[in-house]
Amino acid sequence: MLLVASALAGLLGCAQKTESQEDENEEGHPLLGVVQAVEVEGLAMTVAHEEIPDFMPPMTMVFRVSPGDVKVFKKGDQIKARMVRDEDGGFRLIKIWKIDDEAAETMRRVNKRLEETVEDLGAGYYLAEGDAFPEFALVDQFGDTVTPTRYLGKPFMLNFIFTRCTDAEMCPLSTSKMATLQRLAKEAGLDDLEFVSVTLDPKFDTPSVLRTYAEAYGIDGENFRFVTGERDSVRQLIKSMALTHINTGDDIIHSLATVLVDRDRNIVKRSVKKAWNPIEFLEAAKGL
Numbered sequence: 001m002l003l004v005a006s007a008l009a010g011l012l013g014c015a016q017k018t019e020s021q022e023d024e025n026e027e028g029h030p031l032l033g034v035v036q037a038v039e040v041e042g043l044a045m046t047v048a049h050e051e052i053p054d055f056m057p058p059m060t061m062v063f064r065v066s067p068g069d070v071k072v073f074k075k076g077d078q079i080k081a082r083m084v085r086d087e088d089g090g091f092r093l094i095k096i097w098k099i100d101d102e103a104a105e106t107m108r109r110v111n112k113r114l115e116e117t118v119e120d121l122g123a124g125y126y127l128a129e130g131d132a133f134p135e136f137a138l139v140d141q142f143g144d145t146v147t148p149t150r151y152l153g154k155p156f157m158l159n160f161i162f163t164r165c166t167d168a169e170m171c172p173l174s175t176s177k178m179a180t181l182q183r184l185a186k187e188a189g190l191d192d193l194e195f196v197s198v199t200l201d202p203k204f205d206t207p208s209v210l211r212t213y214a215e216a217y218g219i220d221g222e223n224f225r226f227v228t229g230e231r232d233s234v235r236q237l238i239k240s241m242a243l244t245h246i247n248t249g250d251d252i253i254h255s256l257a258t259v260l261v262d263r264d265r266n267i268v269k270r271s272v273k274k275a276w277n278p279i280e281f282l283e284a285a286k287g288l
């Protein structure tokens with residue numbers, strides 16, 4: 001565990017406040033419902049929704065959705081979303097999340113431990129090489145819950161990105177390098193090396209947004225999961241790496257961290273540089 005500038009703890013505190021204020025004036029109406037049908041070609045979803053207070057009684061409606069959403073959601077899924085109007089008056093669902101009580105309970109349990117680990121670490125400290133990487137449970141680009149079991153006894157690469165990042169040198173480059181590393185690892189026969197990218201923007205990066213992003217980079221999702229979830233849980237992981245993370249509303253000012261974790265969950269290699277080298281990580285992974 002190493003100490004970083006204590007000013008960072010203060011910054012994280014600020015970001016937290018801004019985000020909860022944002023929630024109140026979020027776009028559209030909150031919607032709860034059950035998916036009745038998904039039109040993959042038509043990019044639409046039929047949803048039986050509950051009453052939307054002061055706006056609409058319970059009813060079954062067809063909503064426009066994104067190309068990622070028609071892949072992630074299926075008939076019978078319970079969802080929460082925001083309902084907005086398109087310019088032509090059509091109804092659209094955005095920020096769709098699956099409601100799964102059992103998965104939510106698992107995530108609460110695992111991420112409670114994550115929170116305790118990060119609290120024990122103390123403000124201004126971060127997990128360094130040799131430290132154990134904490135267990136976490138989040139949702140991936142397929143809408144599935146990723147639990148610690150998935151990485152049991154397996155080495156993994158983990159970094160942080162967000163899909164709206166416009167700084168070519170930051171997230172876009174990092175994702176390209178992770179994709180390269182995934183390909184090189186496969187060629188090198190490192191069959192059980194897993195890849196995880198944690199979003200810095202869980203509010204915007206829903207499972208389907210992450211799915212579309214991963215596909216745009218030609219990433220094979222089999223052993224490469226982009227994860228999102230409750231903002232508090234994601235924030236704990238960000239804190240464990242002492243990343244700069246300032247949400248300005250339109251953008252996120254952030255730093256990077258890339259780690260390689262071994263089969264015993266210990267961090268064996270860590271870089272906080274933009275110019276982290278995938279070949280160096282590949283070589284380190286070969287020794288695990």
Ligand SMILES: [Cu+2]
Nearest residue numbers: 162165170171
């Ligand atoms: Cu970025």
